[in-house]
Amino acid sequence: MTTAIAISGVDKIFPTPNGTVVALKDIQLEIESGQFVCLLGPSGCGKSTLLNAVAGFSLPDRGLITVNGKPVTQPGPDRGMVFQEYALFPWMTVAQNVGFGLEIKGTPAANIRTQVSALLKLLKLSEFGERYPRELSGGMRQRVAIARILALDSPILLMDEPFGALDALTRRSLQDELLRIWSELGKTVLFVTHSIEESIFLADRIVVMTYRPGTIKRDIRVDLPRPRDSAAPEFNQLKRELSELVLSEQALHEAAERLALTTD
Amino acid sequence: MMGWFQRFKGVLLILVVLSLWEAIVMLGWVNAKILPPPHAVAIKWWEYLTPQQPYDPESGNRMDWLLSGELIQDAMGSLYRVLAGFVIGTVLAIPLGLMMGASPPAYQLCNPLLQILRPIPPIAYIPLAILWFGLGNPPAIFLIVIGAFFPVLMNTIAGVRAVDGIFLRAARNLGASQATIFMRVILPASTPYILTGMRIGIGTAFIVVIVAEMIAVNNGLGFRILEAREYFWSDKIIAGMLSIGLIGLAIDQAMSLLNNHLLRWHRGLEH
Numbered sequence: 001m002t003t004a005i006a007i008s009g010v011d012k013i014f015p016t017p018n019g020t021v022v023a024l025k026d027i028q029l030e031i032e033s034g035q036f037v038c039l040l041g042p043s044g045c046g047k048s049t050l051l052n053a054v055a056g057f058s059l060p061d062r063g064l065i066t067v068n069g070k071p072v073t074q075p076g077p078d079r080g081m082v083f084q085e086y087a088l089f090p091w092m093t094v095a096q097n098v099g100f101g102l103e104i105k106g107t108p109a110a111n112i113r114t115q116v117s118a119l120l121k122l123l124k125l126s127e128f129g130e131r132y133p134r135e136l137s138g139g140m141r142q143r144v145a146i147a148r149i150l151a152l153d154s155p156i157l158l159m160d161e162p163f164g165a166l167d168a169l170t171r172r173s174l175q176d177e178l179l180r181i182w183s184e185l186g187k188t189v190l191f192v193t194h195s196i197e198e199s200i201f202l203a204d205r206i207v208v209m210t211y212r213p214g215t216i217k218r219d220i221r222v223d224l225p226r227p228r229d230s231a232a233p234e235f236n237q238l239k240r241e242l243s244e245l246v247l248s249e250q251a252l253h254e255a256a257e258r259l260a261l262t263t264d
Numbered sequence: 265m266m267g268w269f270q271r272f273k274g275v276l277l278i279l280v281v282l283s284l285w286e287a288i289v290m291l292g293w294v295n296a297k298i299l300p301p302p303h304a305v306a307i308k309w310w311e312y313l314t315p316q317q318p319y320d321p322e323s324g325n326r327m328d329w330l331l332s333g334e335l336i337q338d339a340m341g342s343l344y345r346v347l348a349g350f351v352i353g354t355v356l357a358i359p360l361g362l363m364m365g366a367s368p369p370a371y372q373l374c375n376p377l378l379q380i381l382r383p384i385p386p387i388a389y390i391p392l393a394i395l396w397f398g399l400g401n402p403p404a405i406f407l408i409v410i411g412a413f414f415p416v417l418m419n420t421i422a423g424v425r426a427v428d429g430i431f432l433r434a435a436r437n438l439g440a441s442q443a444t445i446f447m448r449v450i451l452p453a454s455t456p457y458i459l460t461g462m463r464i465g466i467g468t469a470f471i472v473v474i475v476a477e478m479i480a481v482n483n484g485l486g487f488r489i490l491e492a493r494e495y496f497w498s499d500k501i502i503a504g505m506l507s508i509g510l511i512g513l514a515i516d517q518a519m520s521l522l523n524n525h526l527l528r529w530h531r532g533l534e535h
């Protein structure tokens with residue numbers, strides 16, 4: 001197995017008016033290629049910060065991140081990012097959004113058309129190619145965002161709470177869809193969530209983070225057979241275990257929020 | 265019955281106002297020299313609109329003759345100045361605004377100068393415009409450029425600065441170069457603001473053209489209504505004013521159509 005993402009000794013510190021926030025402290029993480037890894041933790045523990053560092057949007061203050069052996073210095077299409085807010089370009093149609101990455105690469109128009117229509121089909125969006133994002137529901141927008149990233153054919157998918165804003169049913173069907181794509185295309189996925197259930201449902205490996213400073217609290221391998229059954233006793237056993245880990249960090253987060261409110 | 269009334273109540277109000285206006289003049293409550301009745305305005309308007317010479321096949325084609333009415337000539341003169349000034353002002357303002365919006369150093373460099381120049385009303389440039397350019401189209405177009413430039417510039421800057429950072433991150437993630445980000449993300453994302461600026465800019469241009477024609481040009485709608493005052497032709501003044509109003513409305517409608525076309529994707533249209 002080759003290492004897709006290697007994170008070693010990463011710190012990230014944000015200066016704020018009331019002192020510095022240590023968002024990440026000495027993060028050590030190696031992700032094998034083809035693995036589905038979830039980052040789990042309460043709000044503010046540094047999940048997005050870590051993902052943005054891997055994506056190359058905001059580089060760490062210390063330590064090294066390499067992707068397929070190469071140090072990360074800037075964003076690139078080898079690491080496709082799916083945002084919680086979809087981040088579709090509202091002035092482009094669905095098909096233009098999906099084809100934009102290919103257009104940037106200089107792919108000939110005819111090839112773009114065939115690839116886009118194949119991707120729209122893969123994500124069950126075929127009838128919506130000429131629509132604008134505002135005409136679509138949240139779930140469909142996120143499908144478009146996934147199709148846009150798949151068009152890049154990046155070996156690595158970075159997903160920051162991509163299903164966080166969706167209703168439970170849509171969320172479930174997109175999770176299934178993502179797993180199908182992941183197993184068909186063999187991508188490496190780094191997926192941020194604060195839903196324990198979602199992480200057990202999706203991941204090969206769950207990385208639980210601590211709150212301030214953001215460190216890795218536990219790194220748990222999930223060996224349950226797929227497709228996973230949320231009614232299975234092993235599923236619930238793991239859920240209890242993770243709840244305990246996450247809830248103690250959640251308590252720290254809430255205490256910090258209260259403190260911030262009283263000192264403001 | 266109710267539906268009919270709802271549909272046409274706006275037209276009805278116009279008819280009521282016209283009738284009252286006609287009545288107060290007919291009853292002698294106001295001097296018809298000061299406020300001519302609507303029918304007199306309408307007659308004058310027709311004279312002003314239609315060709316002054318009878319059609320003579322020898323001297324040119326029918327279209328030229330149809331367009332030879334004084335009103336049409338004035339309107340074309342005014343529109344030419346508005347469009348020329350507006351296009352120049354917009355073409356100067358959009359690139360500068362994009363640059364100032366996208367680059368903080370450019371913004372810091374240009375903003376103080378801009379803040380000093382911006383509050384000067386375009387009308388205040390009239391004396392300078394005449395000194396520099398004499399009379400006729402050049403000073404008028406110069407003033408219109410000034411009038412259109414600032415609204416477009418300020419809105420373009422605001423539009424670029426309001427571009428959501430997530431679009432930039434998404435584009436960089438897709439591998440877009442700076443130039444691609446500029447043309448395909450920043451420019452379309454700020455289009456709603458730019459178009460708002462253009463709409464304000466062309467409105468200002470239209471005000472400025474009327475004033476400029478009153479002072480520095482010897483044709484055009486603004487010139488004509490001031491000229492009519494010298495002869496005490498209040499019916500022609502009012503006919504000219506109404507023409508100005510209708511042309512202003514047409515310009516605004518055209519801008520609004522352009523807006524709807526370019527912003528098909530924008531959520532403001534939906535509700």
Ligand SMILES: Nc1ncnc2c1ncn2[C@@H]1O[C@H](COP(=O)(O)OP(=O)(O)OP(=O)(O)O)[C@@H](O)[C@H]1O
Nearest residue numbers: 014015016021023042043044045046047048049050
């Ligand atoms: N640009 C910034 N400037 C200052 N502080 C920041 C900045 N970005 C993040 N932080 C702080 O760093 C910490 C980690 O933030 P981050 O967004 O990574 O958390 P998260 O785990 O993604 O939370 P959430 O689940 O709410 O998205 C937070 O305490 C946050 O306040």
Ligand SMILES: [Mg+2]
Nearest residue numbers: 047048049160
């Ligand atoms: Mg986050």
